Amino acid sequence: MGSTVETAVRPPSYSGPVEWLRRNLVGTWYDTLLTLLSLWFVFVALRGLFAWAFFSANWEPVTGSLKLFALGQYPQEDMWRPGMIVLTVSFLMGVSWRVWGGTVRTFALALAVALGVVAALPVEMRLPLRLWFVANPALVGLGYLVGWSRVVRSRWVLLGWILSFVATIILLNGFKGVSWLPKVDTAMWGGLLLTFLLALVGIVASFPIGVLLALGRRSSLPVVKVFCVLFIELVRGVPLVTILFMGSIILPLFLPDGVRIDRVLRAMMAMTLFAAAYMAENVRGGLQAIPLGQVEAAKAVGLNGLQTMALIVLPQALRAVIPAIVGQFIALFMDTTLAVIIGLVELLGVGKAILNSKPEWLLLDTEVYVFIAALFWVFTYSMSYASRRLEAALGVGER
Amino acid sequence: MPDETRDQDIIICRDVHKWFGDFQALCGISVTIKRGEVVVICGPSGSGKSTFIRTINRLEEHQRGDIIVDGIELTNDIRNIAAIRQEIGMVFQQFNLFPHLTVMNNISLAPIWVRKWPKPKAEEITMQLLERVGIPEQAHKYPGQLSGGQQQRVAIARALAMQPKIMLFDEPTSALDPEMIKEVLDVMVELAQSGITMIVVTHEMGFAREVANRIIFFDFGLIVEQNTPELFFESPEHDRTKLFLSQIL
Numbered sequence: 001m002g003s004t005v006e007t008a009v010r011p012p013s014y015s016g017p018v019e020w021l022r023r024n025l026v027g028t029w030y031d032t033l034l035t036l037l038s039l040w041f042v043f044v045a046l047r048g049l050f051a052w053a054f055f056s057a058n059w060e061p062v063t064g065s066l067k068l069f070a071l072g073q074y075p076q077e078d079m080w081r082p083g084m085i086v087l088t089v090s091f092l093m094g095v096s097w098r099v100w101g102g103t104v105r106t107f108a109l110a111l112a113v114a115l116g117v118v119a120a121l122p123v124e125m126r127l128p129l130r131l132w133f134v135a136n137p138a139l140v141g142l143g144y145l146v147g148w149s150r151v152v153r154s155r156w157v158l159l160g161w162i163l164s165f166v167a168t169i170i171l172l173n174g175f176k177g178v179s180w181l182p183k184v185d186t187a188m189w190g191g192l193l194l195t196f197l198l199a200l201v202g203i204v205a206s207f208p209i210g211v212l213l214a215l216g217r218r219s220s221l222p223v224v225k226v227f228c229v230l231f232i233e234l235v236r237g238v239p240l241v242t243i244l245f246m247g248s249i250i251l252p253l254f255l256p257d258g259v260r261i262d263r264v265l266r267a268m269m270a271m272t273l274f275a276a277a278y279m280a281e282n283v284r285g286g287l288q289a290i291p292l293g294q295v296e297a298a299k300a301v302g303l304n305g306l307q308t309m310a311l312i313v314l315p316q317a318l319r320a321v322i323p324a325i326v327g328q329f330i331a332l333f334m335d336t337t338l339a340v341i342i343g344l345v346e347l348l349g350v351g352k353a354i355l356n357s358k359p360e361w362l363l364l365d366t367e368v369y370v371f372i373a374a375l376f377w378v379f380t381y382s383m384s385y386a387s388r389r390l391e392a393a394l395g396v397g398e399r
Numbered sequence: 400m401p402d403e404t405r406d407q408d409i410i411i412c413r414d415v416h417k418w419f420g421d422f423q424a425l426c427g428i429s430v431t432i433k434r435g436e437v438v439v440i441c442g443p444s445g446s447g448k449s450t451f452i453r454t455i456n457r458l459e460e461h462q463r464g465d466i467i468v469d470g471i472e473l474t475n476d477i478r479n480i481a482a483i484r485q486e487i488g489m490v491f492q493q494f495n496l497f498p499h500l501t502v503m504n505n506i507s508l509a510p511i512w513v514r515k516w517p518k519p520k521a522e523e524i525t526m527q528l529l530e531r532v533g534i535p536e537q538a539h540k541y542p543g544q545l546s547g548g549q550q551q552r553v554a555i556a557r558a559l560a561m562q563p564k565i566m567l568f569d570e571p572t573s574a575l576d577p578e579m580i581k582e583v584l585d586v587m588v589e590l591a592q593s594g595i596t597m598i599v600v601t602h603e604m605g606f607a608r609e610v611a612n613r614i615i616f617f618d619f620g621l622i623v624e625q626n627t628p629e630l631f632f633e634s635p636e637h638d639r640t641k642l643f644l645s646q647i648l
């Protein structure tokens with residue numbers, strides 16, 4: 001570095017769509033060739049799909065059964081309950097958008113726009129339902145405004161989400177003998193509602209259990225350690241279908257007469273335990289990646305074992321394995337379809353039921369399953385998108 | 400134990416032994432360190448310097464002998480260990496800052512969770528400490544955004560935040576680029592002059608000459624010789640010390 005350093009001019013970096021196209025698609029002759037080939041391939045593939053979707057497919061079983069896809073057999077007069085839940089979610093999304101920003105914004109907007117568009121569709125719809133569709137974007141907006149208030153703190157929003165989760169279960173379930181909130185048997189729960197519930201309960205419950213199992217596996221107490229290792233290895237060695245069967249058919253044989261665990265609850269427990277074992281292995285990977293120096297530094301400043309774990313080791317370990325954890329959540333979400341085998345009517349089950357409901361629909365299985373696949377894709381893609389954004393925000397791999 | 404010696408001697412080690420499996424890393428260390436004393440430990444690599452200072456705050460467990468810190472004996476009693484760790488700050492060769500926390504949180508974490516200070520008080524003291532080590536403007540950055548010298552100064556501030564009576568340094572400048580060594584040594588010199596008890600494992604003989612009250616030379620898990628800096632450098636007694644000094648100076 002001399003004293004006469006000239007400030008070099010940064011070479012101009014071109015941007016804009018035309019420049020992007022030039023660079024990435026037709027940079028060289030073989031780039032161009034590849035681009036043309038791919039375009040042709042995509043065209044051929046999509047032409048067939050579009051032609052089918054818009055001209056020859058018969059979407060009647062889908063459009064005629066939207067309520068079934070959404071809620072299954074949930075009673076018509078109790079539809080306000082899931083309706084309330086979605087309204088609450090809209091409101092919380094709005095608040096979270098303002099308070100947390102980032103990716104939440106994308107999701108809040110997507111939710112508001114999607115439901116808003118449905119509200120504006122020129123199709124026959126009962127007025128209350130249309131109002132409900134309008135109310136959701138409005139509540140997202142209201143939540144956003146409420147989020148401006150200085151009183152609203154991040155931890156309150158988190159608490160709001162947790163409370164709404166608990167309230168969801170209570171509201172959907174209702175109580176025996178309460179006239180305004182009668183019990184709705186879980187056999188009536190179905191469709192997207194049930195799929196969501198299975199996945200959500202599985203995710204929410206398997207996470208802490210998995211973390212505890214991972215910690216237990218490293219415990220110095222032999223009993224704890226052996227139990228955790230046995231549990232993890234046993235569950236991981238058995239397919240989910242088997243566990244679901246065991247939960248629904250074998251478990252009742254062991255229970256004393258009169259004690260019955262609800263079918264949906266059994267499926268939830270099976271999925272939770274299954275997911276927890278895999279979660280434990282993911283978390284273990286994260287724990288192993290934490291250098292010993294971190295624990296030593298924590299001890300040296302006087303933190304006790306619990307504090308060291310909760311404040312130093314776990315936050316770093318979990319951050320390191322976010323991609324794996326989200327991948328597992330996505331797998332769990334899709335695995336909910338296996339519940340159809342034990343007779344639950346989640347999305348796939350609704351699909352089957354609809355196909356069987358009218359003889360003329362029997363051959364329309366392609367339409368129904370394409371619709372279900374598209375639904376799954378929307379949600380799983382959202383999850384992996386959120387995970388990528390979360391990783392970026394937390395700076396995983398930067399260090 | 401009479402009270403006055405307890406007052407005088409802050410660390411007493413008697414015949415401390417340590418094995419890693421079959422390998423003996425400490426072969427009977429006896430040493431007494433006075434309140435406010437600055438002790439530099441040097442010696443060849445693998446001679447047990449790190450192991451020794453790590454036994455003092457129980458990052459390593461010694462298997463024979465006694466260690467008494469400020470009147471508390473180090474035993475397996477978890478309360479004793481906790482009490483002793485609160486009196487001792489430690490600075491590591493590799494900094495070992497918490498990468499997921501800001502500089503501010505790295506330093507105020509222990510005061511808040513261990514000393515149970517209210518957050519504003521802990522943060523105020525954190526800022527004072529950052530002033531003292533010369534980087535108040537970095538409070539809200541993450542360790543990964545700082546240079547090595549800055550990270551090590553944060554680590555010193557983190558150790559000081561618990562207001563320890565004793566500071567242990569394990570080769571605090573060995574992982575630093577040469578141009579950053581001075582900024583860390585400057586902080587350590589200032590600290591030494593402030594009257595805190597310090598044990599410093601280092602090969603920075605300039606630092607030893609300037610502020611050490613005593614230099615201890617380790618080899619093969621034993622104290623070979625110890626003396627004031629003047630005598631240690633001018634007239635080392637043992638051949639191994641002479642050899643070591645000829646290699647390092």
Ligand SMILES: Nc1ncnc2c1ncn2[C@@H]1O[C@H](COP(=O)(O)OP(=O)(O)O)[C@@H](O)[C@H]1O
Binds near residue numbers: 422443447450
């Ligand atoms: N955790 C450990 N397990 C086994 N051997 C160790 C361990 N830590 C240190 N040692 C051995 O003990 C000896 C002393 O190590 P150390 O105190 O780190 O030396 P120094 O700091 O003087 O370079 C070395 O031979 C080293 O290999």
Ligand SMILES: [Mg+2]
Binds near residue numbers: 448
């Ligand atoms: Mg060492």
